[in-house]
Amino acid sequence: FPSRLFPLREHGMNCHAKLLTWQEIQAFKRSKEVMQRFIRAYQLMLRFYGIILINEETGELKRAENWAERFQNLNRFSHNNLRITRILKCLGEMGYEHYQVHLVKFFLTETLVKETLPSVKRSALDYFMFTIRNRRERRELVHYAWQHFKPRSGFVWGPHDKLLKYR
Numbered sequence: 001f002p003s004r005l006f007p008l009r010e011h012g013m014n015c016h017a018k019l020l021t022w023q024e025i026q027a028f029k030r031s032k033e034v035m036q037r038f039i040r041a042y043q044l045m046l047r048f049y050g051i052i053l054i055n056e057e058t059g060e061l062k063r064a065e066n067w068a069e070r071f072q073n074l075n076r077f078s079h080n081n082l083r084i085t086r087i088l089k090c091l092g093e094m095g096y097e098h099y100q101v102h103l104v105k106f107f108l109t110e111t112l113v114k115e116t117l118p119s120v121k122r123s124a125l126d127y128f129m130f131t132i133r134n135r136r137e138r139r140e141l142v143h144y145a146w147q148h149f150k151p152r153s154g155f156v157w158g159p160h161d162k163l164l165k166y167r
Contacts, residue, residue, distance in 0.1 A: 006090035059099035
């Protein structure tokens, strides 16, 4: 299901999923209808995870009313983390890098600051952050994670000396 809604140019867990080509990505981006469907699919998956896209322009997110129930599902079933990684990668492929940043920051906040998604924490740090293509934005997210990670001495996703001097 997510492999059909969020195709990639690389193999994921579903070895039967058709790989997306560069030409197909460009054709998708030229089609307003395809891109609207893509955003609807993204919103559908977000709602499944207990998240709402509150601004289609910026990609800003917030918790849905049923977030507590949906977060239980995220904490219980780790296969969702693979799906989220796939969605993040596809957002980048389709030109929605700004959506990626909001989604990763949402998960970093929920795992490190609010501590509502302990089962997602490792994936957010190991995979979600590193789907971000823009180097500056990725660095900002790594710095944000470092600021909120406890204990800070256990943070292995960036050099502490550079993180101390960041900004």
